[in-house]
Amino acid sequence: MLLVHGLWTRGQRLALWVEAPRRRPGPARAADLAELARTAPRADALARALGSPATATLPVLLPCTPAGRPAASAGRPRADLRLLPVDLAVVELRGARAVEVLTEVAAGPAPVSDGLRWLAHVAAGARRAVDAGHVVPDLHGGGDRFTARWVPLPDRSFGRWRTAVAAACPPVLRAERSPGGPAQALDLLDDVCAVVVDVLVADRTRDVVPHDLPEGAALRDWLLGLRTGEPLPGTGGAGNLPALARRVREWQRSGDDAGYDVLLRVVEPDPREDVPAELADGHLDTTAEDDPADLTWRLQARLRPRDDPSLVLTLDEARADAGAASRADAEDPLLVLLTGTARAGSAHPPLKRLLGGRTDAAAGAGVDLSIEELLDLVEDGGPRLAAAGIALQLPRHWTRKALSFSLTASAAQPGAITDPRTRQADLLDFRWQAALGDSPVTEAELLALAASKSSLVRFRGEWVQVDAEALRRSAAFLRRRGNGRATLVDVLAALGAGRDLPGPVTSVDARGVLGDLLSGDAAQRLPELPDPPGLRAQLRPYQRRGLTWLATMSRWRLGAVLADDMGLGKTLQLLALLAHERDQEPGPTLLVCPMSVVGNWAAEAARFVPGLRVHVHHGPGRARGEDLVALAAGCDLVLTTYGLVVRDVTDLAAVAWHRVALDEAQHVKNAGTRQARAVRAIGAAHRVALTGTPVENRLEDLRAILDTTNPGLLGSAASFRDAFAVPIEKLGQEEPARRLAVVTRPFVLRRVKTDPAVAGDLPEKIEMTVRANLTPEQAALYRRTVDDLTERLARTGEDPGGMSRRGLVLAALTRLKQICNHPAHFLGDSSGVLHRGRHRSGKLELLDDVVAAARQDGEKVLCFTQFAEFGHLLVPHLSDLTGEPVPFLHGGVPRRARDAMVAGFAEDDGPGVLLLSLRAGGTGLNLTAANHVVHLDRWWNPAVEDQATDRAFRIGQHRQVQVRKFVSAGTVEERVDDVITRKRGLAESVVGSGEGWITELDADALHDLVRLGDDAVGE
Structure with a gap:
């Protein structure tokens, strides 16, 4: 498979080379350009660059095989690789040509490496900064050489993006050999951004003429350098560039630290300094006169200096602060407040009515909020304001607490649990306890809270957001079913079925054997x-x-x-x-x-x-x-x-x-x-x-x-x-x-x-996914089936949930699996397993290797397939390979013959290979005579596959069990393999179905799943 690599050199050039099968990485050949045109027809700039006859030599360090050849970047990592110096023949691009290639790679799919893709991502980020106007002129360098260039504005948002992207820099981009050591990711990112921004800004400011300045002044040299891109001497003449570079840096930093952020602050009515002592023993802090619905809340607009975020200033205080600073570039606090409240209104429209035309009031004592407006601001507006960069400050004693329940149960008669006559129908004493956050509450307290009919209540010295309806239902639940007697199953059924429970259950407490049962211990x-x-x-x-x-x-x-x-x-x-x-x-x-x-x-x-x-x-x-x-x-x-x-x-x-x-x-x-x-x-x-x-x-x-x-x-x-x-x-x-x-x-x-209590009794199990390449015959059949599916789906025009569409997709998936197994399995034409002595299936070639190696070591193999017809196809081939009979256990085998197969396989001199259909042989059998398990095709259900594997990996097995799961590379089998791995988490989380989810995919996602990858066909 063709892969285009890219590296950013110390000389600020983009170096490109090609990796292709069975040859040393280097310049592109005509066949490479033809393949690129076929797989990425819109990669014109990349094709022109790779087609350039001019090449340069780039010294790099690459992972190499013991023979000194650069290792393939795809496939599984190898333990025997070493970093060795390599001189690569590359195409080097600079300036606008490099930016053109990176822009093209970022815009569309192309067979490029992770390194080149990362460089394109950095270039795209720099372009966004230019388009948004977030760029500033820069003077970079030291000693006797300076460069005038445009760079992204070094503010906080760019700094966060810069740090995150640099952390994802692929190691190959640091492979250039240099006396200064490997390049650092942040330096690479800054260099790429500077070149991209400089190229784009130069195009847009080519005709801008700077003001007349004294001849030879450092500022004029800087501005002229921004236009020409030529290096500037750092010493000599009247141009004091080192001093100017320091001033430029200080100016850039001031753009991030100067000025204010807008803060919206909610002020509670009649705030209390202390919680009364009588509240410490669990009494409510709720009275008629402080019903939240009858109280006045206020919303205030404040300013927070960026260079001291611990300060919160009124408008007058901010004006005084700006005057004391006496800075010419200081922001006008009123303008900041007006624009900030306008942004807040855009983010949360109800604020337009609350703050519109009332900036003075908001900047002073504040504007009034009803309880409904307050809750809407907190629940709906808070996330929107945060996304817009505007902070919302709530009172210190403001929390959001959920209702929860715990269950306590014990035997109605002490000692009855251990009595042999104890039965399921015997009764338990049980009691439900409600809690608000971490604080237990009684039925009376819940009723008092619910009486306010508000989602904001004063509870034990705090303003607490609660679900008013949940309060009411919780009180009713405790009144009806808060305690009593019931059977264990009835108590747990109420918990399991969720009948009438108005909140989550956090714990179940019981003692004795009952407690052991409930705890699972x-x-x-x-x-x-x-x-x-x-x-x-x-x-x-x-x-x-x-x-x-x-x-x-x-x-x-x-x-x-x-x-x-x-x-x-x-x-x-x-x-x-x-x-x-x-x-x-x-x-x-x-x-x-x-x-x-x-x-x-x-x-x-x-x-x-x-x-x-x-x-x-x-x-x-x-x-x-x-x-x-x-x-x-x-x-x-x-x-x-x-x-x-x-x-x-x-x-x-x-x-x-x-x-x-x-x-x-x-x-x-x-x-x-x-x-x-x-x-x-x-x-x-x-x-x-x-x-x-x-x-x-x-x-x-x-x-x-x-x-x-x-x-x-x-x-x-x-x-x-x-x-x-x-x-x-x-x-x-x-x-x-x-x-x-x-x-x-x-x-x-x-x-x-x-x-731990079990593992010591069992041998080790090694599971591996083995990828097989398709033969050209398989690839042609596969591609034809995918094209046919695409054409049929386009004709149906049915939504992803339609039954006829589901039928088409499931039928196509079955055909694709059959093709991955063997062409003869798909065609059903009774043609041979081999053609002129050569394998027609990559999987079968791998299977031959596994079986031959196992039999040579005197070990036995279980081979599982979900297709009975594939098993019948394999029986004569494997019999010829091993020189012994190969039984096939499938659903059509009578019971006595099945038992005879299992018994015969267990004998030391019995067959060395046993074929099984997954449905008939995947459960209930003890086949520990084998210590190799091969899944020829995937059932796409990890639980079913594990059951089949456990025919060999079970008590009585004394050898290491090797489990191989065959997957055809570049096909739907390989892509679904990730899904199989993820499905395992469901069963483990509490004590995923077949191919059904695939039929629900839209046309693009389905095509991406079943398409034939470039790496599917072997040599």
């Missing part, structure tokens, strides 16, 4: 149960804590979500719970799971708890009606599938289940599906959900799972969306996320592999 604090008798396994410490937590939740009849990471032994923990309860004979447990893991559950039960009575409810001859009721009564565990629950819901609901357990509980994340409704229709004393991904894409996933285990806990889908999903997912609000965590914490136990 029950698994750590409860007295651990021993390993149950009959369990043929030694539980790890975190698994024993999981068993203890599950047993406590079961005793309380509280639904539980065991959300450990995949591979941490959720199956074993549930089986240990059944073994623990077996002597009590509580009744049968119904376990619902995907068909792919029914055999695994039966095998694990027989292995770890051989005495457990297990029945698989499956097949055409399965028991129905009374037969099922009788059969289940004699079992400890009945296994069935989500599909059969829908068909047999009536029969299964007739059984008196002790527990319903859901494995891979994300299958009920869509609460409206038939299988989710069927699962909820089956009654049980206790419910457990097992899932490694409680939040796959949306928080609604978590609500649906918890609604299955604890109905009503988080309210309806609509209320949950309003209270939590939208504020957290769309608006990024923290308070709803904290409240959701408080509500869900007692019912969700989640441990991840990186937890």
Whole structure:
């Protein structure tokens, strides 16, 4: 890929060179200019500059390979690079030609480096200063050489911009070798600005003739130098340029420090010096005579000297200050005040009526404000005034406080919590406490505050902005539901569903086991149960804590979500719970799971708890009606599938289940599906959900799972969306996320592999994104598909939310993924994987390397794809490559054949490569025989991909696991990879969906996402 680099030299010239594949950086060639014309047709000045035959040699320091060749600037950083001296052949531009190129680069897209882009950004900032008239003449230099030039006005706004832009200066711009060392970013910025401003101002002042001055005077030399641009001698003659340069600098600085800023000040009515002592113990400072609506507030206009911002002056005081200074260039305070109040009126229009024609009053005692005008000024006007550079000063005792609530709960009967007979329905004493800011308030205080019917109240010595309606609703809430008795689930349901709560909840306080449950620390604090008798396994410490937590939740009849990471032994923990309860004979447990893991559950039960009575409810001859009721009564565990629950819901609901357990509980994340409704229709004393991904894409996933285990806990889908999903997912609000965590914490136990208590039991996992180039055949197919999509969308003319448009986009995305996999996958023409011995797909070439290296080391590989047809295409190729059969586990494989594949792969002499479709093989399987995982195409859902990875990275794995995620460079796959990474934050914040968001993009954003990048095609 062609890349144009730029560097600003010590000689104030713009040096340009070209980086192209497989050759040393240097001047542009004809092919480079042709590519530039194709990719950036409007870069005329850049093309003319690069086409110049005149070149110069620039000594620089560049990162080089051990062979001494400059390294490519794109791609991944390499650890073996060193900075080495290089003499570059460059094109040098000065003055107007350099400004022309930088202006063009700043205006449009071109294949330029970060360094050249930064120089263009600096030039654009200098041009804006010229256009705004924010430039001044400057005399720069020292000794025997001075330069007269125009520069941006060195005021505060330019200083902030200058500092921020210099901090972003790419290191390559400091690569020029010089006796003085590397150039400093601020010096580079100043040099570029000076040249740009000087060129632009010279064009506009070429015909300006300075006044006659004595011949040889320093001032005349300076003015003439500004016109000609020629260097000026610093010594000799009558021109004392060093002294003049000092005066110029002082004059420039005075433009920023002299004068005044306008300040608008709000003065409270009858301000009190001290807070009465009786207020210290919590009494309100609110009386009828100081109702804010009946008091007079004032708005005053004041002046603040820029060189002493701690002073606030009236107009008369400012006039006296200006007279004492006796400066010829001193600003007229009245003019500053008039222009400042006019700017304030433009920023906040209500001020035009308040201040218009009343400058004397505002500059004196002030103009009156009603309470409505005051609140409008603070809430709406404050940000606008700040943006306009006008400060708004409020009284010292002015705050804005929000209402919040805390919940205190305890067992109604002391000691009942640890009683084995304690149940979910037992009552708790609870009390809600309101607070205004950090200060607790009672119902009576809230009523007194609400009686003022104002959003500004006097509270404990302060003027406090509050929500008047929230005050009223809070008082009503405390009167109706401030304290009482309720079940734990009902109390938390009020918190989770947000029913009647007029403000955020900041804390929940409880004691004993109840407190441990509410804090989420029950698994750590409860007295651990021993390993149950009959369990043929030694539980790890975190698994024993999981068993203890599950047993406590079961005793309380509280639904539980065991959300450990995949591979941490959720199956074993549930089986240990059944073994623990077996002597009590509580009744049968119904376990619902995907068909792919029914055999695994039966095998694990027989292995770890051989005495457990297990029945698989499956097949055409399965028991129905009374037969099922009788059969289940004699079992400890009945296994069935989500599909059969829908068909047999009536029969299964007739059984008196002790527990319903859901494995891979994300299958009920869509609460409206038939299988989710069927699962909820089956009654049980206790419910457990097992899932490694409680939040796959949306928080609604978590609500649906918890609604299955604890109905009503988080309210309806609509209320949950309003209270939590939208504020957290769309608006990024923290308070709803904290409240959701408080509500869900007692019912969700989640441990991840990186937890200190868990990590020591697992080997290391290395994840990497591997980028594959497209072959020319793939690139042509890809480009044709993008063009076809663009043409079809233009014909539909439908908005981004239209159904037909969504269908077109989703279909095109599928085709683009297939092309990135292999041309034969997209074409479906049964053509070969290779063509004349050469690969037709960059991904497949990478896969061959990974598989060959792993098999050479005696290690096994799992390869996941979301496309069954791609898997079938790969089977014969990988079999030929490895010289052994390559099984393919997909949705069409019968259960017995699937179990045989998994068992065979686990054998030491079994197949070395196992292909799996992501849907059929991504969950429920233990495949620790492999320690290499390859995701051939992306599902664009990190939770689903992590589940698949965890087939190998789980308990029982003793080797380092290497996970490679293939992405085609320069395609939609690479651009969506960033989105995949960002989506991970959603699940972690509280305990993202597919390609749907892509269909909502407008035409330009969609094209930018799917377009073929210049770096897509390999050599």
